[in-house]
Amino acid sequence: MHLFFIRHGETEHNVAGLLAGVSDSRLTNHGVLQTQRLGRYLTTHRNLRFTQIYASDLQRAFMTAEALQRNLLTRLSGEEVPGVVKLELLREQDFGSLELVPWTSRSAQHTLNPRVPNSEDTSFRPQETTEAMVKRADLFLNDFILPLFASAEDARDTVQECVAVVSHGLFLSVLWQTLLGKFSTRNVALGPNIEGWGNNRPLEYLPPWTNTGFLEVTIQKRTAEVVTQPWNDRSLILTEIEQSAFSGYSMTVHGINSKDHLLDLKRTRGGLGSAPYDAKQQSLDGFFKRSESNSSST
Template identity: 35%
Template sequence: MKIYFIRHAETVHNVGQTWAGTTNSALTNHGVLQIQRLAAFFRSAAVKFEHVFTSDLSRAVITAEGICNPNISDAQVMVTPLLREQHFGSREGIRIHAATTASRSPPTVEPEPAETEESMRTRANRFLEEYLFPVLLSYDDDQTEKDSAIAIVAHGIILRVLWNCFMHAFPLGNVSYSPEVDALLATRGGILVPFWSNTGYMELSVSRMSTTPSTRVESLLSGWTITVLSVDNKTHLRDLRRTRGGIGSLQHDTKQRSIESFFKR
C-alpha cells in the first residue's frame, strides 16, 4: 500500500510571500498547471486512490479534486478541518518580510498569537485516530500488498506535524528508507525533517508484517513496516515553466476553460 502526503498547489499568497495559514488563498495559473501535471503523473503511474483526505481550505480541496478526477471514480474526497494549516494569528494576510520587520517594533495592540505546536499535534493525532488509522486497520494482509493508495492533501507545516505524529505510532525499527532518502539523510545529520514544495509529495510504502490480536492502535501498528520512498518528490514538475509576462503568477480565473485562453491562436 502507498500513502502520499501532498502539499497543495501554488497560490497567490505563495507568490506574494504572504502569510496565509487558515486564510483561503486562490490558486495561480501556474498552480493549476501543477495540479494537471500531478494528476497526469499519477495516471501514468497507474496510481488509483481508494481514499483521499484533504484540508477544508480551498487550495487543498481543489488540489485533491484535481488529482482524483482522472484516477478514481468510486472514492470520495474526505474534507476535514483537522488538516488545516497552522493559524498564524496577527500575521495572517501580512507579507512575510513586513511581519518580520514589525516584530522588531513595540506593538501598539496586543498581537493575536499563532496556533501552537501542541494544538497542531492534537489536530494531527485526531486525524490519525479518526480517519487514517481506521482505514489502515480495515485492510487485510493481501490488500496491503496490492496497489492500494491513500492521498493526504494539506499544507507544509501541518504535514510536517502530521508526519511526526504518524511516525511516533510505529516502532522505530519498523521504518526504513529508500537509497534516495538515505542519501538525503546523509546530508542532514541522519535526521529526516521533511519539507514540501507546492504539489511536492512524500511517498510511503506501508505493509503489514503480521496480524496482532489487540484492540490498541499502538499494538496493531507494531506489526506494520514503513519504507519512506521519496521526500518532496517533484518529478511531475520536471520541465514545467512558468508562463511569461506575469500570467503564470496571476490568480487563476475559474471561468476560463484553460490557461491556453490567455493566448491568441
C-alpha cells in the first residue's frame, strides 16, 4: 500500500491566526492554488493513481481532496477514479470554547481573553482530548485502512492500493502516531530521501504540516526484518505488539511534510491571495490576471 497523509490548503482562519478546529473554515485563493499544485504534482508529475481518497467532511479538507480527484479525471475514465469519501472521523480537534479565537489563547488562561467563557460558565465547552482523537484515529485505521489489506489478499492481481487521507494538522499528527504505534520499531525504516532526517529526533514527533504538505509511506508484507536505523532503538518509545493487525507488515517512510509542489508558488499581491475563495470564479488564474491588469492600469 502506498499511503499519503495530506494537510488541507490554506484557509481564511490560517491567515488570521485563529483556531478553526471543527469550524468550517474556507480555503483562501492561495489555498486553492496550493490544492491545484498538489493535484497536478501527485497525479501527473508523480503519475500516481489513487484507488481510495478519504477526507474530513470539513470543506477545507474535502476541497483539497477533490483537487486530486479532478486531476485523476483528466487522465483516467470516470469508472477508474474513486469518489472522495467524506468522514467526520477525520475532522480536526474540536477546540470547544476556544474555537475561532487566536492561537495564543490556546495556552493562555481563559480569563485573559474575554471571548472565552470561564470553565465554570454553563456555556463553556472543553476542547477534545488527545485520548478522544486517538480513538477516532484507531476507528479510521481499523474501519477503512485495514480492510484494504484483506481485499488485496483476496484479489492479488489488482492494482496496488494507493490511498490519500486528507485531514488537518493536529489530527494528522495523532493519526500518524497511532499508525506508527502499530508497528514494531524494527519493522519501520526511512527511505533514501530522508535517511538523515531529524538528527535522531523521535519519528512519532514530526514537524508541523505545511498547508498541502504530505507524509508518504509504503506498507508491505514483511519478508525479512527491516534494517534498523540508528534512531529506532534509542528514540522511539513504542509498545511492540506482536499480535497487532500490522504485525506481518513493515513500513517505509519516504517523505515528511513533502512540499515540492509548492516551489515557486507565490502569494498574489493586493490581498487577493489571502481572500476567501469564491467558487463562482470559474478560472482562478484568469481572475488573478484580470485583477493584476486592473491594478496596473490604475
